[in-house]
Amino acid sequence: MNYDSLIYWIGMIGIAAFAVTGVLAVLPKGVDLFGATVIGMLTALGGGTLRDLVLGVPVFWSIDSLYIWVALVASGITFWAKHVLSRADIFRLMLYLDGLGVALFSIQAVSKVWDLDYGPPVTPVVLGVVTGIGGGLIRDVLSGRPNLLMTSHELYLTPVTLGCVLYSVSLHYLPQFESVPAILSVALIFCFRAAAIRWNLGVPKCLVSDVK
Amino acid sequence: MNYDSLIYWIGMIGIAAFAVTGVLAVLPKGVDLFGATVIGMLTALGGGTLRDLVLGVPVFWSIDSLYIWVALVASGITFWAKHVLSRADIFRLMLYLDGLGVALFSIQAVSKVWDLDYGPPVTPVVLGVVTGIGGGLIRDVLSGRPNLLMTSHELYLTPVTLGCVLYSVSLHYLPQFESVPAILSVALIFCFRAAAIRWNLGVPKCLVSDVK
Amino acid sequence: MNYDSLIYWIGMIGIAAFAVTGVLAVLPKGVDLFGATVIGMLTALGGGTLRDLVLGVPVFWSIDSLYIWVALVASGITFWAKHVLSRADIFRLMLYLDGLGVALFSIQAVSKVWDLDYGPPVTPVVLGVVTGIGGGLIRDVLSGRPNLLMTSHELYLTPVTLGCVLYSVSLHYLPQFESVPAILSVALIFCFRAAAIRWNLGVPKCLVSDVK
Structure with missing residues (x-):
């Protein structure tokens, strides 16, 4: 297994994890199998779809429909296996994935x-x-949950933003390196997210609006 | 009137019905004429617009603006004629359309x-x-109603999904037939929806999440 | 400074005002700096992005990234300078802008x-x-506020619609004039909006749904 296909399969695991966490987030609201599956698929595929729409390129899941299948099957399994997947340790694993x-x-x-x-x-x-x-965001809007822009008790947007800025800056100033900054930026986001999950970190108080 | 123009005009009736049901859904919230019209148009034209955006083709109402006019006029009429259109029998007719x-x-x-x-x-x-x-979905998000993904007391998503799967499977395995599976799939969705409206059917309990 | 660059810089002031009002609208909900900035940018750039997606042209901020910077900086400044910008007189100025x-x-x-x-x-x-x-609309959906389609106590949609209709009609029937109807339509929308802000005008009762 070479480098590219390793990335590809890690990506598929990520898609599955997105779908699982998406479905688990809406299950308490009493959804049915079909609704839960659509929510899971939108959670897993929505962000990349918005990107491709803005870029004006064919959406990624129309070129490789394995993305759709992975999101679909992971959502369906989650609906039936919710008692296993919502167990604290498994759910935590899903958050890391x-x-x-x-x-x-x-x-x-x-x-x-x-x-x-x-x-x-x-x-x-x-x-x-x-x-x-x-x-x-699409999942939270459709399920009526407060979304991650409006809640400051979880660090999600911050790591992603910092990682993307770091990678973009490195592509701008150090274009001769390509993979190393990419791997470092992925590692930065993941470690930051993992620390936030592990120690339940929120955004520092000084960066949260106190207008009431 | 040939087959194609029959389909075309049935489609226009469908657009009008979408707009009517869309406006009636938000009227109890105290909207004004312009807001109601925009909601009606988004309900009627939103789904096809999303499809065309993903496909990267010109949106259907930019090519044939009769779609816009039908949605606009139907929404406006609904605003003024709400007492007629929200009568139980007329509303039921609109649900079937x-x-x-x-x-x-x-x-x-x-x-x-x-x-x-x-x-x-x-x-x-x-x-x-x-x-x-x-x-x-767009209508429900904008009007703050629970959307059809999150409510299991109405059969809407299920008939549509089954009909689309049936038609896609038939195009894949029986490409020599074209119109017959299409007509059968339309009939499947419509009869399933009609039965759900007539007997007030919901999604079977076994397919509804019971996590509370 | 010629006519085109005057328009360009007025546009940048408009983008900044959109971002400021967008951020001020969500600050009472206890957002953090990053969330507020994303909301401000979506408020400022969202409408034009939707337009460009439907048109199938590259989005305007990918061609001229000054739009992104203005929205970003205005949002960030608003977060830190909220006590100044939410003062009644400054906020009113922002509404006019x-x-x-x-x-x-x-x-x-x-x-x-x-x-x-x-x-x-x-x-x-x-x-x-x-x-x-x-x-x-994007801002209001993400921040859980009632959006302008569902509230009739503010005149916003009406002036915009009337101005666009007026300009489109004039382009259709009087194509030989180009700038004069444009300037008149901009003036119509702005004066109508300014009057609504100044005298706190809402949509006339006869155009508001009274179904309860």
């Missing part, structure tokens, strides 16, 4: 936008963040 | 996506469902 | 869609309105 997924997809998106020469250096960062958080 | 519309548009969308050879056999199903339910 | 921005962008959008010959005369009006109100 979700963190790995968001790290990978955000940086892949920055790279894809950069390769298309689409408004660097700032547009790649914007679309990297959109790719990372878009699916979760 | 809405069911006919969603049946027609979902299968038309599968067919359109298939003709563009856009990721068959699974992408056409996804975009058929998006076309069928997209407008209603 | 927001009105100027919406007037300018709606009419610019009609003009852009018309130049692309994209379904005139009705599609330009639709996309003009989408450009004007899209960003605000």
